[in-house]
Amino acid sequence: xxxxxxxxxxxxxxxxxxxxxxxxxxxxxxxxxxxxxxxxxxxxxxxxxxxxxxxxxxxxxxxxxxxxxxxxxxxxxxxxxxxxxxxxxxxxxxxxxxxxxxxxxxxxxxxxxxxxxxxxxxxxxxxxxxxxxxxxxxxxxxxxxxxxxxxxxxxxxxxxxxxxxxxxxxxxxxxxxxxxxxxxxxxxxxxxxxxxxxxxxxxxxxxxxxxxxxxxxxxxxxxxxxxxxxxxxxxxxxxxxxxxxxxxxxxxxxxxxxxxxxxxxxxxxxxxxxxxxxxxxxxxxxxx
Amino acid sequence: xxxxxxxxxxxxxxxxxxxxxxxxxxxxxxxxxxxxxxxxxxxxxxxxxxxxxxxxxxxxxxxxxxxxxxxxxxxxxxxxxxxxxxxxxxxxxxxxxxxxxxxxxxxxxxxxxxxxxxxxxxxxxxxxxxxxxxxxxxxxxxxxxxxxxxxxxxxxxxxxxxxxxxxxxxxxxxxxxxxxxxxxxxxxxxxxxxxxxxxxxxxxxxxxxxxxxxxxxxxxxxxxxxxxxxxxxxxxxxxxxxxxxxxxxxxxxxxxxxxxxxxxxxxxxxxxxxxxxxxxxxxxxxxx
Numbered sequence: 001x002x003x004x005x006x007x008x009x010x011x012x013x014x015x016x017x018x019x020x021x022x023x024x025x026x027x028x029x030x031x032x033x034x035x036x037x038x039x040x041x042x043x044x045x046x047x048x049x050x051x052x053x054x055x056x057x058x059x060x061x062x063x064x065x066x067x068x069x070x071x072x073x074x075x076x077x078x079x080x081x082x083x084x085x086x087x088x089x090x091x092x093x094x095x096x097x098x099x100x101x102x103x104x105x106x107x108x109x110x111x112x113x114x115x116x117x118x119x120x121x122x123x124x125x126x127x128x129x130x131x132x133x134x135x136x137x138x139x140x141x142x143x144x145x146x147x148x149x150x151x152x153x154x155x156x157x158x159x160x161x162x163x164x165x166x167x168x169x170x171x172x173x174x175x176x177x178x179x180x181x182x183x184x185x186x187x188x189x190x191x192x193x194x195x196x197x198x199x200x201x202x203x204x205x206x207x208x209x210x211x212x213x214x215x216x217x218x219x220x221x222x223x224x225x226x227x228x229x230x231x232x233x234x235x236x237x238x239x240x241x242x243x244x245x246x247x248x249x250x251x252x253x254x255x256x257x258x259x260x261x262x263x264x265x266x267x268x269x270x271x272x273x274x275x276x277x278x279x280x281x282x283x284x285x286x287x288x
Numbered sequence: 289x290x291x292x293x294x295x296x297x298x299x300x301x302x303x304x305x306x307x308x309x310x311x312x313x314x315x316x317x318x319x320x321x322x323x324x325x326x327x328x329x330x331x332x333x334x335x336x337x338x339x340x341x342x343x344x345x346x347x348x349x350x351x352x353x354x355x356x357x358x359x360x361x362x363x364x365x366x367x368x369x370x371x372x373x374x375x376x377x378x379x380x381x382x383x384x385x386x387x388x389x390x391x392x393x394x395x396x397x398x399x400x401x402x403x404x405x406x407x408x409x410x411x412x413x414x415x416x417x418x419x420x421x422x423x424x425x426x427x428x429x430x431x432x433x434x435x436x437x438x439x440x441x442x443x444x445x446x447x448x449x450x451x452x453x454x455x456x457x458x459x460x461x462x463x464x465x466x467x468x469x470x471x472x473x474x475x476x477x478x479x480x481x482x483x484x485x486x487x488x489x490x491x492x493x494x495x496x497x498x499x500x501x502x503x504x505x506x507x508x509x510x511x512x513x514x515x516x517x518x519x520x521x522x523x524x525x526x527x528x529x530x531x532x533x534x535x536x537x538x539x540x541x542x543x544x545x546x547x548x549x550x551x552x553x554x555x556x557x558x559x560x561x562x563x564x565x566x567x568x569x570x571x572x573x574x575x576x
Contacts, residue, residue: 111527114511122529128487157445159485160527161511170487197447199416199458223402223449228513239399239448241410 001247004258004288011284012038012066014217014261015045018276020269024049027273028057034277038257040067040105040215046095055099065101066257067150067189067215068092073109074134075127075164077120081112082130089138093147102256103150103214104142105189106135107163114161127164135186136178143185150214151175152189155197157228168195168204175212182211190249191217191261193232196240202248210253218242218288219262230265234279236287246288258288289538292546292576299572300326300354302505302549303333306564308557312337315561316345322565326545328355328393328503334383343387353389354545355438355477355503356380361397362422363415363452365408369400370418377426381435390544391438391502392430393477394423395451402449415452423474424466431473438502439463440477443485445516456483456492463500470499478537479505479549481520484528490536498541506530506576507550518553522567524575534576546576 004010013036015027022030024045031039039058046054058065071092076082096104108131113120121127135149142149151171154163165171171188179186188208195201205213220238225231235242246258260280262268268276292298301324303315310318312333319327327346334342346353359380364370384392396419401408409415423437430437439459442451453459459476467474476496483489493501508526513519523530534546548568550556556564 111511114527117511119511119527122527124485124487124529155445156443156485157513157516160509164485166485166487197412197444197452197454199412199454221448223399223405223407225445225516228445228516239402239407239410241412 001250005285008036008281008284010257011036011281012040012257012259013277013280014040014069014259015042016069017260017262017268017280018273019045021273021276024054025057028061028063030273030277031063032061034281036277036281038064038066038259040065040069040259040261041099042069043092043095046099051095051098058099065099066259067103067105068096068099068101070105070107071138071149072106072163074131075109075112076130077112082134085134086137089134090141093138093142093145097145097147101147103148103187103189105150105152105215107152107154108135108165110159110161110164119160124159124164131164132174132177135174139178139186148184148214149186150189151187152191153194155194167198167200168208169200172204172207172212184211187212187214189215189217192240192242192245193217193219193221196221196245201245205248205252208252213249213252213254215259216246216249216254216256217259217261219260226266230263232262232264234262234268235260235283242288258284260284289535293573296324296569296572298545299324299569300328300545300547301565301568302328302357302547303330304357305548305550305556305568306561307333309561309564312342313345316349316351318561318565319351320349322569324565324569326352326354328353328357328547328549329387330357331380331383334387339383339386346387353387354547355391355393356384356387356389358393358395359426359437360394360451362419363397363400364418365400370422373422374425377422378429381426381430381433385433385435389435391436391475391477393438393440393503395440395442396423396453398447398449398452407448412447412452419452420462420465423462427466427474436472436502437474438477439475440479441482443482455486455488456496457488460492460496460500472499475500475502477503477505480528480530480533481505481507481509484509484533489533493536493540496540498543501537501540501542503547504534504537504542504544505547505549507548514554518551520550520552522550522556523548523571530576546572548572
């Protein structure tokens with residue numbers, strides 16, 4: 001297991017962590033200031049900056065992309081919706097390739113309409129089939145762009161509205177069905193926030209192996225958690241045994257970044273961005 | 289699959305559903321008024337009423353108990369805590385027997401201290417072992433009282449603070465380890481709110497079979513869900529395909545009550561109790 005107690009060689013910042021404080025350009029400069037070597041930007045922030053400009057900024061700063069957030073949202077009640085998702089996901093692959101990302105993270109979608117507040121279907125089995133079919137279609141395109149796709153299982157509390165893939169084993173079942181040769185083109189993003197509770201986590205991580213483990217996201221689970229979406233904790237402030245999970249991921253062969261992704265309207269989004277980044281570094285050293 | 293579209297023969301009300309409106313005594317009288325044949329009371333409400341009085345009230349009203357809420361909370365950082373939980377759980381078995389309950393529901397506990405806001409351990413594996421050991425000890429006592437124990441897997445969003453048993457398969461693994469003969473003394477409580485998202489749910493219900501399916505709880509998952517604990521929905525107001533899950537449970541041989549358990553500080557706890565019960569009956573007929 002790698003020693004992360006000094007430096008920040010394997011630290012990446014998901015830009016959502018400081019999105020309330022800074023634009024993408026400001027985030028890039030801040031990462032340079034703090035000598036943080038990698039980031040994972042969100043599409044809306046890239047769009048606001050402009051893709052070409054974002055790409056130049058990131059490359060000029062010498063930053064790596066641990067991932068790109070995000071494609072997915074494959075579910076729909078009609079063919080037009082499925083096709084629109086396909087088109088949008090191909091653009092996400094293009095952007096990820098332009099930015100030189102390690103992978104495109106997929107948040108697969110839940111029941112159609114649920115995220116807007118009214119589910120148009122209650123059929124989880126159909127949603128899950130649409131997800132597998134959609135990933136299958138996107139995979140062909142992504143392969144042609146040499147952009148690995150990372151399925152991110154989301155916590156079951158997001159099953160209705162954000163992602164109907166809710167365990168690592170479920171994500172790996174999709175990988176095995178669509179990429180039986182384990183080509184490296186399809187894998188998973190393991191975010192501790194979503195999977196830490198799973199009694200099968202250790203075995204699922206071992207099952208994934210190095211070729212499927214495309215991203216590793218860290219934060220913490222607070223007790224109490226006051227909001228389903230935006231009350232994630234800083235590493236070390238919650239209950240997740242991060243070192244244990246990292247030991248499993250590294251035992252499986254993962255050698256990439258620990259990407260900090262914290263949605264925190266109640267705390268960290270209200271703090272100065274530089275303080276947030278300093279804390280990320282400190283906790284990367286002490287708690288991850 | 290039974291036809292629930294008329295009457296309320298298999299309807300039970302978990303007293304938490306109207307706990308903000310009424311005392312246990314008032315709930316018993318309201319159930320009589322609404323011709324609802326069963327309930328599942330909580331220990332604190334029984335204690336407030338007095339055990340003997342509660343037992344008389346319930347029996348005089350001709351009500352059945354679909355369950356008794358609840359035993360569990362097996363985890364601790366010290367032996368004193370484990371012993372105190374054992375003692376308290378034996379009293380819960382005694383009360384359930386006195387009340388003539390179908391089973392004692394077990395919410396097994398999470399990381400010690402987490403429910404009070406500060407986890408004293410981050411070791412989920414240890415917590416899960418303590419749970420299995422604690423159920424094993426309690427099972428001997430419960431058998432001597434002829435009181436079946438129903439392990440209730442809780443939604444993974446409660447893994448830290450309320451229950452480290454988070455899937456039906458995990459609960460069944462414990463059942464199989466402690467009661468390999470499938471004696472009827474140990475089984476599960478299937479609450480749709482906790483398990484609806486699980487891609488393995490159908491197979492886990494089939495695995496459970498009639499002898500392990502001791503209770504079936506219904507409510508609904510709202511989108512958005514505004515509070516992790518107290519924003520459950522009335523059946524039909526959310527995204528859960530209740531009829532499908534009931535079809536699985538009944539195909540496995542379950543013949544008991546559909547117990548309505550709704551924690552809803554944001555809506556139903558603010559409504560008149562009689563309106564809540566009328567709505568429970570209506571939705572039991574139309575949505576369960």
